Amino acid sequence: MQARIKKELKDFQKKKKDGSGVEAEVVGTDMQHWVGTLIGPKDTPYEGGIFTVDIQIPDQYPFAPPKCTFNTRVWHPNISSQTGAICLDILKDQWSPAMTIRTVLLSLQALLCTPEPDDPQDAQVAKQYKTSPKEFAKQAAEWTQKYAKEGLKIDEQEQKIKKIMELGVKRDHARAELVKHGWDADAAADSILG
Template identity: 50%
Template sequence: MAATKRVAKEYADLTKAPLPNVSVGLDGDDLMNWKGVITGPTGSTYQGGLFRVAIKFPKDYPFKPPKITFRTKIYHPNVDSDGAICLALLKTDIWKPATKISDVLIALAQLLAEPNPDDPLVASIAEQYNQDREKFVKTAKEWVAKYAQ
C-alpha cells in the first residue's frame, strides 16, 4: 500500500531529523495514527505550552491531507473547541501530494507563533485578536497555564 510506505518513510525521516518544537510518535502500533507535541514557540503568546495533537493519515495519503486535531485546549482563532484546525495547507482543495507531514507540523508551529485572524475558525477569538490584542494575549496565556503544561 503506497500510503503506508510513504507514512513509514516520513516517520523514519522525522525520527532521524526531528523538527524544532515538534515531537511525534505512533499512537499505539498503528503507523497511520500518530500523536505529537508542539511546544509553544519562544516569544509567542503560547511560549512554554505543550500542545498535544492527533494525526490520522487517510488510506489515500498523500493524495488527501492528514486529519490533525489539537488534543490540548487552546485559545486560538484558528482552532475550535473540538481541536479542529483551520490551516490552508490542510484544506483538501489546496493540499498537494508533494507536501510532507513535516511541512504541516512546521506550519502548525508557525500558526502558534502567528495566528491568522483573516481565516478564522472561531470568529469571536479572531475579532478579539484584532480588536483587543492585550485581552486576547492575557486569555491565551491563562489557557496555556491551565491546559498546556
C-alpha cells in the same frame, strides 16, 4: 502509502533533537494514527507550552491531507477552543503530496506565531484578537499555562478517549468532550450522559 508513512516516521526519529520543537509518534500499532507534539514558539502567548495534535492519515495519503485536531486546548483564532478543529489552508485545498506530517506540524507551529483572524475557525477568539489584542494575549497565555503545561502523555490521552468511546460515542466526539473538560474523563462522561 505504508512505505511513505514508515519513511516519514524514520525521518522524525532521525530529527528528534534537531531543535525544531516538533515530534510525532504512532499511536499503538495503527500506522495511520499519529500524535504530534509541538512546542509553543518563543515570544508568543504559547511560549513554554507543549501542544499535542491528533493526526489521522487517510488511505489516499499523500494525495489527501491528514486530518489534524489539537488535543491540547488552545486560545487561537484558527483553532476551535471547543473541539480543537484547525483552519489551515494546507489541511484543505492547498495540500500538496510533497508535504509531510513534519511540514504540517511546522506549519501549525508557525500558525501559533501568525494567526489569521480574517479566516477564523473560532469567531469569538478572532474578534477578541482584532479588537482587544492585549486581552487576547493574556487569555492565550492563561490557556497555555492551564492546558499546555502539564501535557498528558499520549498513551494517557488514548486511554481516556477509549474510556469515553465505551459510552457509545464516536472518537471525534469523545476527544472533543475530553478537550472541553481539560481531559477530566468523569466530567466528559457526565456531559455526554447529560
